[in-house]
Amino acid sequence: MRYISTRGQAPELSFAEAMMTGLARDGGLYVPAHVPQMSAQEISALAGLPYEEVTFRVMWPFLGDTFTEVQFRGLIAAAYKGFGHDARAPLVQLGPNHFLLELFHGPTLAFKDFAMQLLGQMMQADLAKSGQRITIVGATSGDTGSAAMEAFRGLSNVDLFILYPHGRVSEVQRRQMTTPSEANVHAIAMDGDFDDCQARVKDMFNDMDFRDGVRLAGVNSINWARVLAQVVYYFSSAVALGAPGRRVSFTVPTGNFGDIFAGYIARAMGLPIDQLVVATNHNDILDRALRTGEHRTNGVKPSISPSMDIQVSSNFERVLFDAYGRDGMAVAQLMGEMKSGGFTISQSALQMLREQFASGRCSEDETSATIRAAFAYTGEVLCPHSAVGVKVAEAHLGVVPMITLATAHPAKFPDAVEAAMGVRPALPDRMADLFDRDERLTRLPNDLAVLQAHIRERIAN
Numbered sequence: 001m002r003y004i005s006t007r008g009q010a011p012e013l014s015f016a017e018a019m020m021t022g023l024a025r026d027g028g029l030y031v032p033a034h035v036p037q038m039s040a041q042e043i044s045a046l047a048g049l050p051y052e053e054v055t056f057r058v059m060w061p062f063l064g065d066t067f068t069e070v071q072f073r074g075l076i077a078a079a080y081k082g083f084g085h086d087a088r089a090p091l092v093q094l095g096p097n098h099f100l101l102e103l104f105h106g107p108t109l110a111f112k113d114f115a116m117q118l119l120g121q122m123m124q125a126d127l128a129k130s131g132q133r134i135t136i137v138g139a140t141s142g143d144t145g146s147a148a149m150e151a152f153r154g155l156s157n158v159d160l161f162i163l164y165p166h167g168r169v170s171e172v173q174r175r176q177m178t179t180p181s182e183a184n185v186h187a188i189a190m191d192g193d194f195d196d197c198q199a200r201v202k203d204m205f206n207d208m209d210f211r212d213g214v215r216l217a218g219v220n221s222i223n224w225a226r227v228l229a230q231v232v233y234y235f236s237s238a239v240a241l242g243a244p245g246r247r248v249s250f251t252v253p254t255g256n257f258g259d260i261f262a263g264y265i266a267r268a269m270g271l272p273i274d275q276l277v278v279a280t281n282h283n284d285i286l287d288r289a290l291r292t293g294e295h296r297t298n299g300v301k302p303s304i305s306p307s308m309d310i311q312v313s314s315n316f317e318r319v320l321f322d323a324y325g326r327d328g329m330a331v332a333q334l335m336g337e338m339k340s341g342g343f344t345i346s347q348s349a350l351q352m353l354r355e356q357f358a359s360g361r362c363s364e365d366e367t368s369a370t371i372r373a374a375f376a377y378t379g380e381v382l383c384p385h386s387a388v389g390v391k392v393a394e395a396h397l398g399v400v401p402m403i404t405l406a407t408a409h410p411a412k413f414p415d416a417v418e419a420a421m422g423v424r425p426a427l428p429d430r431m432a433d434l435f436d437r438d439e440r441l442t443r444l445p446n447d448l449a450v451l452q453a454h455i456r457e458r459i460a461n
């Protein structure tokens, strides 16, 4: 299995190389040269299997000779053993034909743990083989950062730096990133919004001296392995509801477009998905783009679903690559136009995108009202991101079962949840002392040179 860049100018890589490389050297994102297919029989056979076995069967065809079967099964087992639910990703019913896929039972209470725990295992296995030391730099709007800290803290051959937008993550998210005491993990509160943080991370990858000098690696969804690990729960949940004999739909609270892109890959592998619905908060560039064909940023506005406060959705590039017939030059041109605010999607690409995705937007008031109503009618306490998903899903319900992804635990956003429904969700016991732990962070400006100097200085010590 080979991986190619969405901008067509970087070398083709193996799975292991793509995983350790992060952003392609031409600034693009790696995607598989072809998507392996699963037959209806192979999909049916997933029903009733443990989540770990589904993970093995879905991911294995993408891995080439990276690991032996025994080794990969061991990494999967290690990744998911700390999850707080035997099913790993349980489904609960919200109403007629509407189901919620709870993805928040991992160690940091967000869907990011599914991919990050496994990525941590896979990267460590690769580093053990190569004997190398790497520097990981990641951008977060709150959840990727805490999941990465949990996956990589305490490792002697990894330094991890997480850039989060100062004042724009919840207090629980911030503390999850600033309270780990291990010296190899570093929280940086950067001036700006998530898009600024992500842009600086990409700048670092595009600075070849810096990139090679610090042996830069990435754990955002620019890393193909992150996306791949998220494909698995589309299969596990769909077969639980009768796929492939029955089609299912998914609604996905969307920011960086990684999670829904994983659904797009599941469909490309053969999973019979009816609708794939992009749900946005008032940072609605993707909903606008799908409705109008105009993909233009209008500034990140803070919301009560802060992890989705994103306007430059990294993985949209991956689907544009397919929508433009895998023409890397065309994608590079569009991404260049993005630097001055956006671009118009061609008619043929827009048609393809509309065949693949539906979309909807949820206002702040609707998010709160949905948290309140879900609790009143079903007893389910939704985080604000999951509430965005549920609200948008409601407009797309039909005869096909709809699965809405619940992407974070409500206790990560207690202020928003309490304001909506009058009850403050409690953190699990193992995190009960989060507010008593000492915080450690560095506040830095949105300045590439300053950020790079900080990172170089820390890894030298």
Ligand SMILES: Cc1ncc(COP(=O)(O)O)c(C=O)c1O
Residues within 6 Å of the ligand: 110, 141, 142, 143, 144, 221, 253, 254, 255, 256, 257, 258, 259, 260, 307, 308, 385, 386, 407, 408
């Ligand atoms: C809780 C939560 N929901 C939804 C999203 C959006 O997911 P994606 O960035 O993969 O679109 C994020 C951030 O990634 C998140 O942390």
Ligand SMILES: N[C@@H](CCOP(=O)(O)O)C(=O)O
Residues within 6 Å of the ligand: 139, 140, 141, 142, 143, 144, 145, 219, 220, 221, 222, 255, 256, 258, 307, 308, 314
């Ligand atoms: N919402 C995310 C943003 C980064 O997304 P990623 O999937 O590219 O890591 C976050 O919580 O950090």
